[in-house]
Amino acid sequence: MTDSLDIAQFDYELPPELIAQHPAARRDASRLLHLDGAGGLHDRQFTDLPGLLRAGDLLVFNDTRVIKARxxxxxxxxxxxxxxxxxxxxxxxxxxxxxxxxxxxxxxxxxxxxxxxxxxxxxxxxxxxxxxxxxxxxxxxxxxGSVPLPPYITHGADDEDEARYQTVYADKPGAVAAPTAGLHFDQAMLDRLEALGVNRAFVTLHVGAGTFQPVRVSRISEHVMHAERYAVPAETLHLIRETRARGGRVIAVGTTSVRSLEAAARDGDGEHACEGDTRLFITPGYRFENVDALITNFHLPQSTLLMLVSALAGMDPIRRAYAHAVQSRYRFFSYGDAMFIEAAPASSTTEGHQAQTP
Structure with missing residues (x-):
């Protein structure tokens, strides 16, 4: 159960030089670590992503736009x-x-x-x-204002950051941190996926500075999650239902998309547009309602986002994946490399979840 989870179970050693300080030369030039549903690990390039998706799958992007909040x-x-x-x-x-x-x-x-x-x-x-x-x-x-780069990026924001710390599909201003999984997608990749029959939908979650706040308690169940504003349109919920009916997968692009989709599953009726503040805290044992797989970057030790991906894939597979990523010199965090995580069978994840509401 969540009450038995301790912060130390979500720690790992990360050499500082693996924290990416600048984006790759091209948006799609990052590496991609594929963690399949059976726990297998596969080293790939982000340009391999179309080969991991199928016609009829649905990618759900967060269309928030980072504002110059500093x-x-x-x-x-x-x-x-x-x-x-x-x-x-x-x-x-x-x-x-x-x-x-x-x-x-x-x-x-x-x-x-x-x-x-x-x-x-x-x-x-x-x-x-x-x-x-x-x-x-x-x-x-x-x-x-200036672009509010994360605290682990040591240089001041410059013109490169204004262009690259923003997704190519950013639309609705309000975030103070980028939904970084989306930074790997350029228009050519989006067009390639569309041509393959991979569908696209959007949610909006305005990422707050709380996403970088450390968990300051040992017992996970005592952590109070920060609130973030989200909106899931009726069209996105309609596409999810259609995708599931055809046997396709719903693949969230980023943990912010996961939080939006799962908040809508908790707060809405699955049909009408759903929006509000969410404090949803996803930990191992959580039962996902709207997400089958996830494209994401690597997350900070002891962070709520590391707990979220552990809930989707299982704690042991994530530990092995992160150990492999460190050993293989993947680049970490906002400007780093990506993962494609397929959900593990429910029986292989640790039981217990916490879902806090505003």
Whole structure:
């Protein structure tokens, strides 16, 4: 059961030099580790993906767009401050992480982007601050913000990151981190898959900075999952039903697509569009309703995403896959290589799951 799972069961040793700091020369130039449903491991290239899919399969992509959510500036007292917008709640208001030597109080004015504009601190909601901006937040971020690269990427965001830390099908702005499994797809790959009869559908989940937060408890059942906004259109649910009826597979592109599809299975009726905040926490033993396979990158040790892939494939197969990836010098995390994971039989996964709701 989930109560028996310990954080140490999801740890592994990763040499720092395997953390990819820059994307591959081409989007599809990464390696692909295939973990089949029987636990077999196969070293491939991402360009081999069409050979692993079948006509009638359905790929589900997350069409969120990363916003330039990071701003730097000073408090009205003169102290330096860094703002990372987590969620735009109204055209001129947002919830944000604020890093400063002292937490700003309500009424504090933040001079941002070299004095280009000011934002006012209205109050605090848990670890986030509510900020008021002088004009629409999204436009200000687009003009003055920078791409919020993950904490394990050590260089500042540049023009390459603006282009490559974004999927080619990104549409709906709102994420502060990319759905990185989708970064491997270029338009040529999408066209190739379409020609093979592989279908395509979309969900939207605006990835929050919480995706990088470590699990700070030993007992997994005590972890409180961060909330993220998601939407699954009725058309996507219709395509899932059609795919299943034909005997095809539903293949999520990224863990964010998994969370969206499984949240919809939990919260909706399987037919009508479903949206809201989800705190769904998928751990080994979880019974997947809408996902048969997953394309994903490699995940941080002791992370909730490593627990999610362990739920799909089984804990032992994932341990072996990650040990193999380290030994074979795969590139890890956002700009790294990919995995294609086929679901293991339910009997081979550890029992227990936790599904938290807002």
């Amino acid at each position: 701003l730097r500036g000073r408090k009205d007292s003169g102290g330096q401050v860094e703002v990372l917008v987590e969620r735009i709640t109204e055209p001129q208001r947002a919830l944000a992480h604020v890093r400063a030597s002292k937490s700003p109080r309500p009424g504090t004015r933040l001079s941002l982007a070299g004095g280009a504009f000011q934002a006012e601190v209205l109050g605090r909601r848990d670890e986030l601050f509510e900020l008021s901006f002088p004009s629409p937040v999204l436009a200000l971020l687009e003009q003055h």
